[in-house]
Amino acid sequence: MMKFRFRRQGADPQREKLKQELFAFNKTVEHGFPNQPSALAFDPELRIMAIGTRSGAVKIYGAPGVEFTGLHRDAATVTQMHFLPGQGRLLTLLDDSSLHLWEIVHHNGCAHLEEALSFQLPSRPGFDGASTPSSLTRVTVVLLLAAGDIAALGTEGGSIYFLDVTTLALLERQTLSPDEILRSVPDDYRCGKALGPVESLQGHLRDPTKILIGYSRGLLVIWNQAAQCVDHVFLGNQQLESLCWGRNSGTIISSHSDGSYAIWPMNTGSSPTLQPSVATVPYGPFPCKAINKILWRNCESGGHFIIFSGGMPRASYGDRHCVSVLRAETLVTLDFTSRIIDFFTVHSTRPEDEFDDPQALAVLLEEELVVLDLQTPGWPSVPAPYLAPLHSSAITCSAHVANVPAKLWARIVSAGEQQSPQPISSASNWPITGGRNLAQEPSQRGLLLTGHEDGTVRFWDASGVALRPLYKLSTAGLFQTDCEHADSLAQAAEDDWPPFRKVGCFDPYSDDPRLGVQKVALCKYTAQMVVAGTAGQVLVLELNDVPTEQAVSVASVDLLQDREGFTWKGHERLSPRAGPLPWPAGFQPRVLVQCLPPAAVTAVTLHAEWSLVAFGTSHGFGLFDYQRKSPVLARCTLHPNDSLAMEGPLSRVKSLKKSLRQSFRRIRKSRVSGKKRIANANSKLQEANAQLAEQACPHDIEMTPVQRRIEPRSADDSLSGVVRCLYFADTFLRDAAHHGPTMWAGTNSGSVFAYALEVPAAVAGGEKRPERAVEAVLGKEVQLMHRAPVVAIAVLDGRGRPLPEPYEASRDLAQAPDMQGGHAVLIASEEQFKVFTLPKVSAKTKFKLTAHEGCRVRKVALATFASVACEDYAETCLACLTNLGDVHVFSVPGLRPQVHYSCIRKEDISGIASCVFTRHGQGFYLISPSEFERFSLSARNITEPLCSLDISWPRDATRARVQESPKLSQANGNPSIILAPQNCDRSPDLTHKGADTPEPPEATLSPMSIDSATSADTTLDTTGDVTVEDVKDFLGSSEESERNLRNLTEDEAHTCTILIK
């Protein structure tokens, strides 16, 4: 009898070396749009853009592929960011009023973002009267004076502080208090009232000595920093929101809380200006909301742009998120789907230029970044080459296709270009072009497919650092949905005023939840794909380069197979539109198969060579021949006692999901409320709601202590019939002499069904096989005794390698499988991996993961790991993600554990559920609804940003400062930063990760080998200052439990003298 046991192998040095050459864990890059952005900055000289988030992350983007990431130590909201132009330095303001200076530093030719200095404005009691609440020194605005090295900080209390930027030291004597300003203000304006917080500070491009100060009460002051005196005063009386100082210093524009803006003339007289030259409420006359930010840009061609956000009529459009662009008589109200964070224009900033000449307007919204081309008439939006809103509709599934053939790639790209409005200008018009991408051209093209809630499948170029949208496939057009005409009606009813223009693609509202895409499979050689959805729809599509109009043939497969006693209580199936339908170029549907009952499809697989598609739901699985358009097989996997499966997604299953979601929200809320932040009314309300929600949950859960029932799985556990995986293979199922097509299905209850298929062989040279029916005969039925859900099935050839994909071998892209030696089937369940021989199914090797580690398998994939040392050495291994968020790698077919790394926080269930592995040892998972984290397990195949930036600032000055700034020691309370000095210089991204997720420090450090001794070594290596005691403690810990047992024995041995007879 074959036996396999996990033993602690003696460290084989050769194998250990090989492991290091094959495996390495890196979190490399974050794709998508930063979650919860809160601040925006743009450096017009370097043409780079920075986005800050509410979790304290800073991301800098330049040309596609140029990306820098940093994370503040305190997870506080970044409220403002300012670039020191041309220096690659960024000053950030957090909502705890601390300022941080970030620098882009070059290491070994590659640039990284590092935090250099931080500064907190001291709150000085007794500064402004007896009791000064610290809120008075809260920084409201920051201005970098054009001279470069000085920053002015406006505060809640009305004072303005000045700061030396290079050292972040306060220039004490220059502090400008509101009292000083009030002296220059006429008495009747003063009338005993304070000026309020500093709302705006503006510098002048050409006259760096002057600062325009705007106070909340409405007073505008031009302060001469050189002469330390007030140059001019504008006695505004409307509460101020923002200011903009025109380039030719002739105009000041102010925006106000009542939705008005005012233009102030600059006359040189010393008497205060009492009235603005123009004051208008653009969306009046009814009450309007505040204009939060306003920009004034003049143009060489005459006229000027006024761009402002907000100001909408309170009653009718108060809920819209709008930016208005006004030039002469042209007004466009850009109507966005999510909240506006900030916006900037890309324009000339050279002081000698006469005009701003804005080229582009970039608007950062809560969920996306929209860039408009202001030089092209009509101001079209420019598609972004990165920062794609992955979550424009919620992601429901994802798949990765590696090594996409060039031909298919070109066809998908061209299909995508036909979809987007301006295919040609798009790339050239992207205004944010700073930095150089040093990364090599990707050796192969990788395609990431994401399925969305609204029935679309998006194709992303995942070959490099920038995740670029290629093509979007929508399946909604095939079906009649409920709320189809609602949109067009609403649009027609809208007035001409304000002149709304819908911009952006973030649209979280799905027309019909049944459209949601559950599973996607693509055959990269034949450009055929299958998309399966929530209402049991399985759609076979084929790429077509020209638009067509054709009918889609519809078939339905009853998976219950006349089982009695079941009634489906879930949603109806989708009703397809009849008749020929127009299809744009791209993937066009050929066949629609609808499962009955219309439960969500849980597994799907496609074999283009055999023209077969297999699909499974919670009730059973089916096999469909899409060439002859006829069903081949349907099998019910329901256990007779399983009632839950029939209730559909609307009842208990849904409520479980809902309660999970609620508990996540609660966790998230508690995390947010734990932060240092000023509790505004809104967050208080949220907290109250969260508390209410907590109270509302059933009490018995909280009363009884958390306990877990220990019981083996039984056959009639709920949802045992869910089909978890399907697989096609050409292998030996009948006997050892003849191989042939087979189909494998695995269920939630540990059952595996293997069918031998009779697929008529294609005539030599002919693409299509003859029109004969495909037959399926049940060959084997395996019931795993531990009854854990089967998550993956793969057949290994005679050399122990997984079989190639269909057409892969025949097109000379992969080595032909070894059909001589005995095949084996690898069955991965949630608890263990097993390799069985074929055709006689008997256990060969196994690894019991759950029994040993206490973790359960969530995702598995077979991946090829290439060696860094040897060009053509590669191993195929099984990569596995567990419910604890760890990634394990096992050898195949020996199933020996190789390495394991901690990857995702175990609380991050949506991250774990979203994980997808690539064929070459990389992976993606969602770190937020809008961001994929890319990680690599391979030591060779790593996709990470490698870029450089031409920065001009005196190097020696900074060097000295960095040394004197005790950077590492500042990182108190976050050991991962201290512990990973050698990682810091390699990638700031990694440091950020470590701080972001509360992982054990060694997680980010180095691979944890199975052998505990080696992992101990690596931990010690990376610790900065290790004392002898530390080492002792550490060594002691491994034997501690053993010693405890001994101690206990000694202690209690004499106490228990009772003998039992």
Place this chain on the structure above:
Amino acid sequence: MNRSFHKSQTLRFYDCSAVEVKSKFGAEFRRFSLNRHKPGKFEDFYQLVVHTHHISNTEVTIGYADVHGDLLPINNDDNFCKAVSSANPLLRVFIQKREEADHYSFGAGTLSRKKKVLVTLRDEGLRRRAHLDIGLPHDFRPVSSIIDVDILPETHRRVRLYRHGCEKPLGFYIRDGTSVRVTPHGLEKVPGIFISRMVPGGLAESTGLLAVNDEVLEVNGIEVAGKTLDQVTDMMIANSHNLIVTVKPANQRNNVVRSSRTSGSSGQSTDSTTSQHSLPATHVLQNFHPEELESDEEADIVIEGTLQPQSVPRMQGAASGSLSRANGSTLTHRLQRDLALHGSVHRLLCSLKADPRHSLVLPQGGVEEHGPAITL
């Protein structure tokens, strides 16, 4: 492997009313059939068996292999009936001369376990039979045992629950808690996993070896320290077919006390579901070997499709052939173990007598408190 082929047949002839009987005596096989629905009396069956084997003049004991591969006795009408009705489809019958018969080889895993470590205290069994004549156990198998007494600290208890072949649920719950450990820095509170609840009538409760508030230290040889409740739950469920839990009992008064570290001993409690007699606990020397974990695990069931019906009889032959070989090897193996252990067992018994604590009179409730868990 072989068993999987055996099981592969099970569904095919299920409907036949005839039960195929394969009877083995020594190296000889006989085949005959019985009516499933009218098996008749045990006496008739006995006569039929001795007649077919031509051993009418010898006293024999008859055993059969049940669906779980356990060797169970046939010695009255009830268990004969059960043997026939539960045979699917083949009833494998084993015959031994009564004087050679090893009564204590009946029980769970006795047939299926290839690597045999179960050793009977033969001398004690013989001695007992001399004193009072207890009939053969009718239909029982072990449901739990205490193992590894010789290598564990006396404050700990390693309990093995035999789940298969038993319709009862495992029947216990675990929870988080804190336990006090002795560390170099003194006493320290550390998180631990505890048994929180026993289901009345469940396997765990009926053994009496586990109790509420016992701290779980290991699951199948893997320490639970540092693992979360969910992890430990998953580990236990993953091992549920053969669960070995090391606990530190909350009640430390019923611990097994041993005087010498060299010899091991353990009690094995049994659960008799159908027998009328109250059974004395069998005394089985048993140590937990990690290999056992793998070897005695139930194999996954493979049901062959209808692809090649002609190959079925051939596989049948192979299965039974290897079974007999396996039996032969275990017998010799056991013999060797018996010889090797004989001395140490003897020493153990002597030392027990010499131990003054042995003569301590226990309060009556002391034993009852945790059921018939441990007897020595």
